[in-house]
Amino acid sequence: MTDATLPAEKAVRSREDGSGGKGIPVSVYIAIFWLVAMVGIAIFADVIRPYGITSMDLGNRLARIGNPAHLLGTDELGRDVLSRLIESIRVSLLIAFGASLISAFFGTLLGFLAAHFRGFVEQLVLMLADFQAALPFLILSLAVLAFFGNSLLLLVCLMGFYGWERYARIARGLAISASAQGYAAAVAQIGASPARIYLKHILPNIASTLIVSMTLVFPEIILLESSLSFLGLGVQPPMTSLGNMVGYGREYLTNAPWIMLAPAFVIMFTTLAVSVVGDWLRDRLDPTLT
Amino acid sequence: MLRFLALRVARACITVALVVTFAFIVLRLSGDPALIILSPDSPPEAIAAFRKSWGLDDPIWQQYLRYFLAIIRGDLGVSMRDGQSAIMLVAERIPATLQLTIPALLIKIGLGIPAGIYAALHRNSAIDRIVMIGAIVGFTMPSFVLGLLLVLIFAVILGWFPSGGQDTWMHAILPVLTLGVGGAAILARFTRSAMLEVLGQPYIRTASAKGVPWARVVRGHAFPNASIPVVTIVGFMVGSLFAGAVVVESLFAWPGVGRLLVSSVANRDLAVVQCILLLVSITMVVSNLTVDILYGYLDPRLRTGGHT
Secondary structure, three states, X not given: OHHHHHHHHHHHHHXXXXXXXXXXXXXXXXXXXXXXXXXXXXXXXXXXXXXXXXXEOHHHOOOOOOOOOOOOOEOOOOEEHHHHHHHHHHHHHHHHHHHHHHHHHHHHHHHHHXXXXXXXXXXXXXXHHHHHHHOOHHHHHHHXXXXXXXXXXXXXXXXXXXXXXXXXXXXXXXXXHHHOOHHHHHHHHHOOOHHHHHHHHHHHHHHHHXXXXXXXXXXXXXXXXXXXXXXXXXXXXXXXXXXXXXXXXHHHOOOOOHHHHHHHHHHHHHHHHHHHHHHHHHHHHOOOOO | OHHHHHHHHHHHHHHHHHHHHHHHHHHHHOOOHHHHHOOOOOOHHHHHHHHHHOOOOXXXXXXXXXXXXXXXXXXXXXXXXXXXXXXXXXXXXXXXXXXXXXXXXXXXXXXXXXXXXHHHHOOOOHHHHHHHHHHHHHHXXXXXXXXXXXXXXXXXXXXXXXXXXXXXXXXXXXXXXXXXXXXXXXXXXXXXXXXHHHHOOHHHHHHXXXXXOHHHHHHHHHHHHHHHHHHHHHHHHHHOOOOOOHHHHHHOOXXXXXXXXXXXXXXXXXXXXXXXXXXXXXXXXXXXXXXXXXXXXXXXXXXXXXXX
């Protein structure tokens, strides 16, 4: 009886999840379109930006949305909000991409080291991972900024510390189970070096899981950077980022809410889009991951 | 059980020691304290005297030991701005922060857990959809955006509540809502997925097949088993009671610990920053420890197994 009911139940469940069908949900198309647009804007920011980010139009301060010269209006100094938004998208995405890569690289490396050496190294990595997971990262990064002052490079490196422990745990677990499988043992028998085994054989096999974790960490890094910049402790003027724009825009909430709303919606849609794509990828590639 | 407890307490102590070490390393890496406190162009004799009186010429391990012992004694240094003891400065701000974070925590638990359970029990119903959309928005919307939207709607357009300050209880409503609603959405999402996972287990089917009323299955069989991930998230929320409101306090000009942290970071008031860092890590570690002990209570397997 169980044999008969289980597949039926599974079928019902996957229909309910919306993951049973082969087609890609509309929401994923929209999310991918949004992300491609954001990356395009970031790459071609210099070409599509109508004005310089610091050039002021003093006769046109706090212009409303839909102003013929300034599509998204201007801020208190008469700077074009659309141009600043485009530049902010570039800076925020650059920081988030850079930080995600750093975090994925070191996390995976530490995970592999733990899986390879076991014993003391493994305990050390796991202890550091626990330590990182136990503390609110915003407080930790504020402390580091207090001690070291602020620069873009430091900010990227600091954000790069975010989430490494998740890659490390996943990479360690998967590498340990992979090295017990035939293929890793076989190349080891042929005489491949450990670096070759991990990079050329194990890494490609676990890459899909790591990519899914990246889609989970990426939006959190965007939120973290924008929170720091909102507090005035992240990206510093004259540079601008999405959080930074919201932070300065809140002064004009009453008479010019568009300065703050435009970057706020970009942050929301971008994190939402990455999450939607990430959830979909997770269902496709590795349903076990939570 | 004793062994389990001892292991957890030892790990908690190690974590706090790691935070202290982290603060020490960062402090030393960030530059010569003598040059930060005195100005770089003070006479060399003054700098030398300063270094000697603060023991900066001693080997680094002696400095570390002394630093560690001072912290154990509760000596966390003085604020560079007014020479007040850093611990007192932080302690003064704690009640204001708790005024926001405790009501917010109650909203999170009171709204998030029931919504999550209801959504899981009525999967694909309208309420479930609303909970899921709310959870996604709660996750993707940064707290400052939520806060500013609330200000825009309730303070600027409707004029019901003040937009900042700490004079009456009316001032607390918008910050508490900002903190509470976002957190409730996250908690609802976790509760929902934990419940769904448990509801698919064979023992639930067994319980309802043998005729146990559905309400009792949910109360007696499903929820206790789903409570472990929920307790973990609630533990994290309790751990951030003192400093979980950094952004919201700054947004609403609320004079709590979080706002003190931001201004201290901006002024590079290291003693105060370090004091808050320790306060946060100790509350976090204590609440994690409590969660671990609760695990042992909720899941007897962990008690006897000892290690996970």
